[in-house]
Amino acid sequence: MKKLIVANWKLNPESAKAAESLARLEDRSGVVICPPTIYLAPLKKVLKRAKLGAQDAFWIEEGPYTGAVSPSQLVDLGVKYVIIGHSERRYLLQESDEVINQKVETALKAGLQVILCIGEDLESHEKGSDQTRLFIVDQLGRALKNVKSKYFKNIVIAYEPVWAISTSNSGLEDAPDESKKIISLIKTFLKKRYLMHNPRVMYGGSVNAENFDEYLADDLIDGVLVGSASLNPREFNKIQT
Numbered sequence: 001m002k003k004l005i006v007a008n009w010k011l012n013p014e015s016a017k018a019a020e021s022l023a024r025l026e027d028r029s030g031v032v033i034c035p036p037t038i039y040l041a042p043l044k045k046v047l048k049r050a051k052l053g054a055q056d057a058f059w060i061e062e063g064p065y066t067g068a069v070s071p072s073q074l075v076d077l078g079v080k081y082v083i084i085g086h087s088e089r090r091y092l093l094q095e096s097d098e099v100i101n102q103k104v105e106t107a108l109k110a111g112l113q114v115i116l117c118i119g120e121d122l123e124s125h126e127k128g129s130d131q132t133r134l135f136i137v138d139q140l141g142r143a144l145k146n147v148k149s150k151y152f153k154n155i156v157i158a159y160e161p162v163w164a165i166s167t168s169n170s171g172l173e174d175a176p177d178e179s180k181k182i183i184s185l186i187k188t189f190l191k192k193r194y195l196m197h198n199p200r201v202m203y204g205g206s207v208n209a210e211n212f213d214e215y216l217a218d219d220l221i222d223g224v225l226v227g228s229a230s231l232n233p234r235e236f237n238k239i240q241t
Contacts, residue, residue, distance in 0.1 A: 003216060003241040004156065004202060004223030006032040006115060007230030008055065008083060020046050025233035030241060032081045032115075033230075037069055044078040053081035056089065057112070059102035071110030082107050083225075085117040085143060087162045097142035104143055108151040115225065116143055117204065118186075119160035126163075129181075136182060137189055144194065152196050158225045159183055160204040165227070174205045176214040183220055209238040216241055 007026060013019055019039040023046045026033060034053035035043055044052055058068035074082060084107060085100040100116075107114050124135040140157070147155075159182055164174035183201045190199035203215045204225030215221045216239075230236045 001198075001200065001222070002030055003221075004032060004200075005030055005239055005241070006053065006081070006083075006158075006202070006223065006225045007034060007236060008086070008225060008227050009033070009035045009230060010055070010088075010227065011036060012231055016042050019043060022231070022233060023047055023050075026050065026230070026236055028237070034081070034083055040074070040077045040079060051080045052078055053083065053115070054079045054112075055083050055086070057082045057084065057103055057107050057110075059099060059106045061106065061110070071107040071112050075110055075112060079112065081113045081115055083115045083117060083158075087117060087119060087160050087165065090117075091121075091162075097139065100143050101145050101147075104155075105147055108147065108154055113154050113156065115156050115158050115202070117158045117160050117225070118143065119162045119204075122163035125161070132182065133185055136186065140186065140189060141193070149194065152194060152199075155200075156222065157186055157190075157199065157201045158204045159186060159201055160225070164205045176211075179203055179205065179215075180218060180220055187220070207239065209235040212239040 019035050020042055023043050027047050027050045029049045031050040032053040033050050034055050054074045057071045057074055061070045061072050084103045089095045104114055118139045120132045120135045124131050161174045186201050187199050190196040200222040202223040202225055203221050207224045207226045208229040215224055
């Protein structure tokens with residue numbers, strides 16, 4: 001299966017016009033572009049080769065939930081992928097594993113491809129590899145609780161070493177070999193616990209034009225989740241499989 005390159009624009013850019021311009025420059029096959037929700041509709045008309053992704057979805061399809069956007073509404077806008085459980089939402093917005101699990105289930109039932117983000121925090125990382133493995137396995141188990149096996153083919157795991165991403169301010173950098181060990185662990189766990197035949201796992205730790213090849217060149221890794229580098233089309237377009 002072809003590797004995915006996912007652009008997570010986060011709360012950028014500043015206008016629909018700028019979003020459309022950026023999308024045209026990054027519109028290529030094998031790419032998923034995840035803009036702020038407000039730009040999904042105009043970008044649907046702009047993108048010809050890249051797939052459209054959302055940065056989040058609510059866990060209930062309709063009702064009195066001010067400000068929420070349901071998975072079915074995203075599908076209606078032409079969205080194919082949705083990021084769920086991103087570290088910024090877990091820590092800044094206090095999203096629990098239970099909420100993330102509900103979002104995963106609802107998004108899958110609506111027909112979306114789910115990019116499920118997992119990853120250990122600085123505290124777990126500093127306690128060593130055994131604690132990291134326990135943290136990762138527990139987080140995966142909670143996120144996938146009661147998810148039916150027929151949906152497994154529509155799940156991509158994005159491994160984010162939270163302590164090493166640019167927004168963590170830890171000052172630490174990830175070692176690719178260490179992340180590859182965790183990704184191997186994730187795949188082994190998914191195969192044994194959920195009998196997934198060919199689980200897909202991406203890497204998402206501050207990927208840029210200088211370091212992407214350390215991850216994409218490895219057959220173990222099925223893609224990359226790109227944050228700030230995706231806002232610079234010259235840099236982003238260097239990130240290729």
